[in-house]
Amino acid sequence: MTEDPKPRRRQARGERRIAQLLQAAADVFCANGYTATSTNAIAREAKVSPGTLYQYFPNKEAIAIELGGRLIHEMRERHGQVFTPENVALPLPELIDAILDPMIEFNCLNPAFLALMHGSEVPGRIAEEHDELHASLLSQVRELIGARAAPALPVEELDRVADMAFAVFKGGLALIVAAPEGPARDGAVAELKKVLYRYLEPLLAEEGARVTTTPPR
Amino acid sequence: MTEDPKPRRRQARGERRIAQLLQAAADVFCANGYTATSTNAIAREAKVSPGTLYQYFPNKEAIAIELGGRLIHEMRERHGQVFTPENVALPLPELIDAILDPMIEFNCLNPAFLALMHGSEVPGRIAEEHDELHASLLSQVRELIGARAAPALPVEELDRVADMAFAVFKGGLALIVAAPEGPARDGAVAELKKVLYRYLEPLLAEEGARVTTTPPR
DNA sequence: GGCAAACACGAGTGATCGCTCGCGTTTTCA
């Protein structure tokens, strides 16, 4: 609809300030949440004046949108390289590694991502983009499971399994991110992979091995 | 330290107002989060004036604390009846039912609980009580798993398993609460139980059945 | 019935927040 009416030409200094402000915003959002964070606090964290902040962002919401947008973009790039055909053909343990490791690394490096995506207090635009990302990830999980599970698997159950696998991943991810870097975190990562392996193994067993004893439930 | 200096004597009407205000607060907190909720909005939702609200609560924080306290109390009562000796002796599938079902029911009936416990924006007192509850639940999970797993299981791994089982439960719970009541939710519940069963079965197999094929990881 | 206390009200108050504006400084470019 409306073109950006301000083809403002930025200097290198300005780009640096923007990055600096977004980093500050990420830190403060992460610590206090979006609503409880004041724009003055972001400016203070970035060591600039409120006026300077508003030279680069029209309002508080735009800061969160820009930050969230960049994080989502980075995440998209990452998961785009994850659901590749060669990965899909991997044995289940390696498949889990290939999918989880990049996601975990990203979320550990960018804790603001989870903080921004999770709150019910974030501006609507972020929630929308998050929903899109969520749906996209979910459909890729569905596709992947569908490609490897028995073809007789009802779509309805496929959806349930994909939903639950993703939800379980998010739960484990929260634990992992909260754990202190080091062996504790590594242990949690290994444990989450165990959960997912044992959950998915009966469905995704390699061809010809589908006679494994399905547990009593 | 300080005794409550106001042994204010409440009428039945007052108690009703308090319940009404807490219910309204639960709804609005749930919809908008703690910080973004104004006390006037709570009063409006409860169909009373701001002045009336402040007759029963000294400030906004006290509302959240009272609400959170009541929910935590109710949850404690519930989980107290869940980790009983007779439950501990149950076969794993029934054990999972016995533990998960009350928790899930409570959280579906009181969505404000998750909303209040989860935010990093809640008043410190709530966070403390939540940490206590969390630690208490976790230790009971540890105890239960420890009682049933192989005695040779290192405590270190026991801790990891309990942490992960609880984290996975929380992830699945979020999916369940978000699902619309009905078959979708029931399906999600069954799926979460499958996850936990398959994760814990190798550890908690009944005595004498511990020769089950442990998966390659 | 009458009185004190609890309840209910809602306009108002001080503080804080998002955001602006005027002015001074630095960078770009011809």
Add this chain to the structure above:
DNA sequence: TGAAAACGCGAGCGATCACTCGTGTTTGCC
């Protein structure tokens, strides 16, 4: 080198929020 544009500042403006207070109504108790 000079002017235009981008950058940087921080006091301050209007709006909103948590919370108060003076006044009127209802309830419990003798």
